[in-house]
Amino acid sequence: MKIPLKYSLRNFTARKLTTGITVTGIALVVFVFAAVLMMAYGIQKTLTITGSEENVLVARKSANGEISSIIPGDIQSIVSSLPNIAKTSDGKQIISYEPVVIINLEKQSGGLSNISVRGVSEQVLQLRPNIKIIEGRNFVQGRRELIVGESIASKFNGCRIGGKIKFAGDYWTVVGKFTTDGSGFDSEIWGDALQLLDAFSRGNAVSTMTLKLANPSEYASFKLAFDTDKRLQQYEPEIETKFFAKQSELMAGFIRILGIFVTVIFSLGATIGAMITMYASVANRTVEIGTLRALGFRRRSILAAFLAESFLIALVGGIIGLALASLLQFVSISTLNFGSFTELAFNFALSPDIIISSLLFAVAMGFLGGFLPSVRAARMNILQALRAE
Amino acid sequence: MPAIIEVKNISKSYTRDSFAIPVLNDITLDIEEGEFFCLMGPSGSGKTTLLNLIAGIDKPTSGNIFIKDTDITLLNESSLAKWRASNIGFVFQFYNLIPVLTAYENIELPLMLTHLSKAEKKQHVEAALNVVGLTDRMFHYPKQLSGGQEQRVAIARAIVTDPLILVADEPTGDLDKNSAAEILILLDRLNKEFKKTILMVTHDPHAAEKASKIRHLDKGDLI
Ligand SMILES: Nc1ncnc2c1ncn2[C@@H]1O[C@H](COP(=O)(O)OP(=O)(O)OP(=O)(O)O)[C@@H](O)[C@H]1O
Ligand SMILES: [Mg+2]
Numbered sequence: 001m002k003i004p005l006k007y008s009l010r011n012f013t014a015r016k017l018t019t020g021i022t023v024t025g026i027a028l029v030v031f032v033f034a035a036v037l038m039m040a041y042g043i044q045k046t047l048t049i050t051g052s053e054e055n056v057l058v059a060r061k062s063a064n065g066e067i068s069s070i071i072p073g074d075i076q077s078i079v080s081s082l083p084n085i086a087k088t089s090d091g092k093q094i095i096s097y098e099p100v101v102i103i104n105l106e107k108q109s110g111g112l113s114n115i116s117v118r119g120v121s122e123q124v125l126q127l128r129p130n131i132k133i134i135e136g137r138n139f140v141q142g143r144r145e146l147i148v149g150e151s152i153a154s155k156f157n158g159c160r161i162g163g164k165i166k167f168a169g170d171y172w173t174v175v176g177k178f179t180t181d182g183s184g185f186d187s188e189i190w191g192d193a194l195q196l197l198d199a200f201s202r203g204n205a206v207s208t209m210t211l212k213l214a215n216p217s218e219y220a221s222f223k224l225a226f227d228t229d230k231r232l233q234q235y236e237p238e239i240e241t242k243f244f245a246k247q248s249e250l251m252a253g254f255i256r257i258l259g260i261f262v263t264v265i266f267s268l269g270a271t272i273g274a275m276i277t278m279y280a281s282v283a284n285r286t287v288e289i290g291t292l293r294a295l296g297f298r299r300r301s302i303l304a305a306f307l308a309e310s311f312l313i314a315l316v317g318g319i320i321g322l323a324l325a326s327l328l329q330f331v332s333i334s335t336l337n338f339g340s341f342t343e344l345a346f347n348f349a350l351s352p353d354i355i356i357s358s359l360l361f362a363v364a365m366g367f368l369g370g371f372l373p374s375v376r377a378a379r380m381n382i383l384q385a386l387r388a389e
Numbered sequence: 390m391p392a393i394i395e396v397k398n399i400s401k402s403y404t405r406d407s408f409a410i411p412v413l414n415d416i417t418l419d420i421e422e423g424e425f426f427c428l429m430g431p432s433g434s435g436k437t438t439l440l441n442l443i444a445g446i447d448k449p450t451s452g453n454i455f456i457k458d459t460d461i462t463l464l465n466e467s468s469l470a471k472w473r474a475s476n477i478g479f480v481f482q483f484y485n486l487i488p489v490l491t492a493y494e495n496i497e498l499p500l501m502l503t504h505l506s507k508a509e510k511k512q513h514v515e516a517a518l519n520v521v522g523l524t525d526r527m528f529h530y531p532k533q534l535s536g537g538q539e540q541r542v543a544i545a546r547a548i549v550t551d552p553l554i555l556v557a558d559e560p561t562g563d564l565d566k567n568s569a570a571e572i573l574i575l576l577d578r579l580n581k582e583f584k585k586t587i588l589m590v591t592h593d594p595h596a597a598e599k600a601s602k603i604r605h606l607d608k609g610d611l612i
């Protein structure tokens with residue numbers, strides 16, 4: 001007992017201009033909506049692939065980032081005496097004792113931003129084997145040399161190979177550029193841990209320790225040993241990837257909430273646009289509605305046909321908006337991460353969840369915009385509708 | 390012949406600004422099966438109102454209308470819709486085709502309300518197209534057709550479900566002389582060859598010539 005879908009489909013394509021404008025409005029809102037979610041997800045994705053699931057990062061419990069964590073020497077020795085820590089073939093423990101500091105660097109586009117400088121130990125290559133030097137060479141232990149992550153190398157002054165960066169009262173030479181294939185480390189500068197401790201007069205107090213487990217499945221027993229040691233009460237171990245993922249939550253959550261708030265306001269405009277289009281569509285087809293009713297179609301068939309039409313407008317708008325937003329995947333941007341207060345470069349990233357929520361969002365606009373006009377169409381009196389010519 | 394339509398003591402009035410305006414006064418009328426019944430009368434005399442009541446798209450103020458023993462004045466809205474779909478074929482003055490559907494699809498539309506199979510629907514539509522002689526135009530849209538052709542498509546749409554009664558309100562009112570003549574010949578053929586009961590409202594005395602019975606309305610009274 002229903003009006004064929006092609007009726008709604010053809011009416012959708014019949015009024016090209018008004019439908020086109022409405023579709024464009026919805027497409028723009030969905031574009032912004034999807035872009036915001038892709039941005040938040042991109043930040044999360046970048047930070048969740050930072051580090052390795054086989055590594056454990058030790059930080060002070062009260063610290064909400066590496067910067068505010070501090071691990072003095074005696075604690076370092078206690079941690080390193082715990083069981084289950086992997087060793088290199090020549091018997092050295094695979095641990096990186098890392099001081100992390102923030103420095104201010106001038107952007108090439110103007111303005112200053114915070115950059116993380118991470119001091120790393122000799123064993124870092126065993127700890128994070130996926131790091132690749134893509135230009136120049138690695139820094140040499142004992143020298144004031146730096147290697148710069150790929151994402152910031154071209155964006156900040158002095159970060160090219162051979163360039164000099166001034167901090168802690170000294171000039172540091174950039175000797176290489178590295179990549180970790182898009183992880184958060186790509187937005188950092190690395191150097192020799194001992195040189196950094198010395199330059200910042202920090203003695204031997206590092207920010208965090210990252211260590212490799214002999215076997216990743218031994219994390220539970222490592223953590224148990226860690227937690228039962230009273231001297232380590234104020235410190236806690238965490239799988240490295242999880243530690244960095246947590247730093248994305250604040251920023252991603254903030255972007256999502258702000259973005260959704262803004263797009264919901266935009267969507268009111270698009271919904272009203274859809275409503276105006278559908279009201280016009282109903283008014284133009286009053287006689288047609290009367291005819292369909294006279295032929296025996298029920299009110300609910302009329303309702304369904306007009307709702308289908310506004311769904312169609314919304315869905316096409318949604319798909320166009322989403323298609324445009326998906327192009328953003330090829331765009332990389334960089335911003336200050338509130339979780340760590342440092343610059344973070346990331347790509348907009350699309351997920352099945354984002355596709356589904358964007359299309360649902362579009363369909364919701366179509367439903368809200370189309371509902372009242374469709375009800376008006378369904379409620380028409382047959383005779384009055386037929387007489388409308 | 391038995392009466393297929395029995396109109397019994399029908400009155401209809403519209404209320405405007407809390408005044409009741411009488412439109413039909415106590416009309417009683419029988420129409421026999423197979424009749425080509427023509428209703429005439431001056432403008433505003435209530436012809437369309439009576440036709441709409443018989444076609445089940447309007448309700449009387451009082452009185453009953455029996456169509457093949459069904460009192461349609463007692464049906465609720467959705468039963469009435471269902472009843473119309475299988476018993477009434479509508480022909481309108483301005484054709485009222487759906488502009489976004491082709492001739493074929495327009496004719497097929499009432500069949501959506503039946504339980505016919507796809508193949509049966511096709512058969513019905515093709516038969517209807519054949520009767521009105523527009524098989525070669527079936528993929529054309531209404532705006533690609535002349536007025537006379539549009540009205541023929543509308544007639545095909547009205548007969549495709551093989552309804553009990555065809556109702557036509559001034560079916561030639563918007564057509565030139567030749568097209569009007571064609572439409573009347575077609576209606577006459579439907580009546581004679583296919584034994585359709587037809588109820589037609591018209592102003593045109595030429596149109597009325599084809600009718601087997603003519604009645605006049607004047608200010609709401611049947612004379
Ligand atoms: N919905 C309505 N509300 C108020 N008055 C109405 C309504 N419908 C019809 N009328 C009135 O009822 C009277 C009869 O109308 P109807 O359309 O039946 O006349 P008609 O004989 O078909 O006229 P015409 O030849 O002009 O088509 C007219 O005076 C008209 O104004
Ligand atoms: Mg009339």
